[in-house]
Amino acid sequence: MSRGLIYLDYNKIVTATIEVFRKCDIHSFPIDCEALLKHYGYRLFSYKELRDRNPELYSLSLGYSEDAFRSGASKIVAYNSDRPRGRIRFSLMHELGHHVLGHTGLSNQNEKEANAFASHILAPRMAIHYSGCKNANDVARLFDMSFEAADNAFIDYRRWHRNVVIYKMSTVDKAMYAHFYNKEQKCFVWSIHRCDFCGRILYNSSEPRCTICVLPSIPKKTHIYYHDFDENDRILQRQHLKWLYDF
Numbered sequence: 001m002s003r004g005l006i007y008l009d010y011n012k013i014v015t016a017t018i019e020v021f022r023k024c025d026i027h028s029f030p031i032d033c034e035a036l037l038k039h040y041g042y043r044l045f046s047y048k049e050l051r052d053r054n055p056e057l058y059s060l061s062l063g064y065s066e067d068a069f070r071s072g073a074s075k076i077v078a079y080n081s082d083r084p085r086g087r088i089r090f091s092l093m094h095e096l097g098h099h100v101l102g103h104t105g106l107s108n109q110n111e112k113e114a115n116a117f118a119s120h121i122l123a124p125r126m127a128i129h130y131s132g133c134k135n136a137n138d139v140a141r142l143f144d145m146s147f148e149a150a151d152n153a154f155i156d157y158r159r160w161h162r163n164v165v166i167y168k169m170s171t172v173d174k175a176m177y178a179h180f181y182n183k184e185q186k187c188f189v190w191s192i193h194r195c196d197f198c199g200r201i202l203y204n205s206s207e208p209r210c211t212i213c214v215l216p217s218i219p220k221k222t223h224i225y226y227h228d229f230d231e232n233d234r235i236l237q238r239q240h241l242k243w244l245y246d247f
């Protein structure tokens, strides 16, 4: 291997994300970045808050990065709140990556690994697949990422997808699948949330409301049609799932 070439162990990175999903009981996207850091014992401050609370650490953080800063000893993560939301989320998960991967000291290798970790924990390639994302815009919307981060994730998703089609799922892929497999729904679940109108639990829906609440009041007969539609959707989903997993 030539000097300066950085080799990324994707299995190690993805395994680390699965560990976090298990420990923090994550079963839905987009993830709550702040909650994950708190789970690992970190307190979160904006650079402005840190400036007032801990000027010493603040001046240290400025020399470190304009985006985010982590002190493992003080268990503090500070971030630049002037950055766009997607970039903040990526920076926070980058810092979690350093913690989870046990990095000490600064190196290009550590930075690359933390970036890969952030990308994979925000948008696991398998979740991109099952959520049916067709492009980077879909990824940005469903996984709450910047367009740039979503674009990189989508390009990498296609690489991953080609590999799965040719070589089938790896051991790590199967561990990811097992974590997000929902026994009641009998499929890979990438999103669980309540309809913001009727409160019904929605699985794998990118809409804030269920199909009934999103429409103006409709006669009962049409209701049955929509029920059938849901059922068809679910069958399609299972066929899709079979294609990827059963081999």
Ligand SMILES: [Zn+2]
Pocket: 094, 098, 110, 111, 114
């Ligand atoms: Zn870093």
Ligand SMILES: [Zn+2]
Pocket: 195, 196, 197, 198, 199, 200, 209, 210, 211, 212, 213, 214
């Ligand atoms: Zn509803």
